[in-house]
Amino acid sequence: MLRLSFVTGTEPGKWFTRFRDRTAHGRMVTTDSEDPIADLLDARADLALARLPDPRVTADHHVVELYREAPGIAVPKDSELTLLDRVTPSDIEGEAVHWRTPADGVVDVPAVRAGLQVVAANVGVVIAPRPLLRVLSRKQVEHRDFAGDGPDTRIALVWGRSGDSEAIQDFVGIARGRTPNSSRQAVPKRSAREKSLAKQKRRAEAGGVKKQTKRPRRK
Template identity: 70%
Template sequence: MLALSFVTGTEPGKWFERFRERTTHGELLATGSDDPLTELLDARATLTLLRLPEARLTDELRRDLHVVTLYSETPGIALPKDSELTLLDRLTPADIDGEIIHYDGTDATAVRDALPVVAANVGVVIAPRPLLKVLSRKQIEHREYDSPDHRPTEIALVWRRADDSEAIQDFVGIAKGRTVNSSRQAAPKRSAREKALAKQARRGDAPPKRAGRGGGRRRR
C-alpha cells in the first residue's frame, strides 16, 4: 500500500485516479495535511506532497530523501470581500501600505487561523495563492501579490530513499505528466529486419519466406 500525505492547498485528486486506473500496486491511501513533512518523518506516510521552501528540510536531511519539484505557486493576498483593493487584479506592497498584515508566510495552520480576522473586514493575509484559494471563506477574496520580497513557492514530491519503490516511481511519473503509453525506460533499438516485420504485421502481410540454402530444382 502506498500512503501519501499532501499539503493543504494542493488538489492532486486527478493523479490518484490515474494511479488507480493505470497501475496494479494495490491500495493508495491519500490524506490532506497542514504538515505532511512530520508525517513522512514519523513514517506515517511513504510519499508526501510538500510546499517549498521548508526550513526543516536541511541539507543533512535531504541526503536521505528524494525531492522532485513539480510546479510553482504564485504569491497571493487575501482581502475582505468589501475592500476597495478587490478592484485590482494584482496588488503590490504600495497598494497595502497601512493595512494590518495578520500573517505573511506559507504555514497552512497559521493561514487558517488568520483568515477569520480578514473575513471580519480587518487586514490582509499574504500566502501562496493556491493555499488562499482553498482556505478562503465567503467573506474573503484573494488576488495575486507582486512583491520583490515574495518569490513563488514550489510543490514537490518527497520520499525517503530507503522507501523507493516501483509504486512510488509510477506515481511520480503520473504527477510529472507521463501518459498511459509512455515508459520510464527508453524503447530498445530494433534492427532493419525487425522494423520490416513490424510494418508487415501492421498491414496484415505474411512475413517473407527465406529461400533454401541450395535453391529449388527447376522443372523441365
C-alpha cells in the same frame, strides 16, 4: 499499497485516479494534511506532496519539484482592493498584515488559517501562496495576485531514499505527465480468462474484415 500525504492548497485528485487506473499496485491511501513532511518523517506516509522550502527535507530525501506557486493576498470581501486584479505593496500601505510568507519561504498553514479569520471580520490582509488562499478563504474573503517581492514557494514530491519503491516511481511519473504508453509505467496484469477473451475478440474481428474471393460463374 501506497500512502501519500498531500499539503493543503493542492488538488492532486486527477493523479490519484490515474494511478489507480494505470497501475497494479493495489490500494492507495491519501491524506490532506497541513504538514505532510511530518507524516513522512513519522512513517505515516510513504510519499509527501509538500510545499517547499522545508528545513526538514535533507539529502536523505528524493525531491521532485512539480510547479511553483504564485504569491497572493487575501482581503475582506467589501474592501476596495477587490477592484484590483493585482495588488502591489503601495496599495496596502497602512493595512494590518496578519500573516505574510517569511523571508525563508516556510509557510505555516495554521497561522495562515488564523489570519484569514481576522480578514473575514473585515480587518487587514494576509499574504501567502495564492493556491493556499483559494482553498482556505471563506465567503467573506477574496484573494488576488500580489506583486510584492517575496520568496518562492514550490510544490514537490518528497520521499526517503531508503523507502523508494516501484509504486512511488510510478506515481512520480504520473504527476510529471508520463503517458500510459511509457515503458516505465506498470501495467495491470490480466487473468488467463481475460487473455483468452481478448484473443477470441481479435480472432472474431479478423474474421469479420476478411474478404471472401468469389469464383467467376461459368457461362
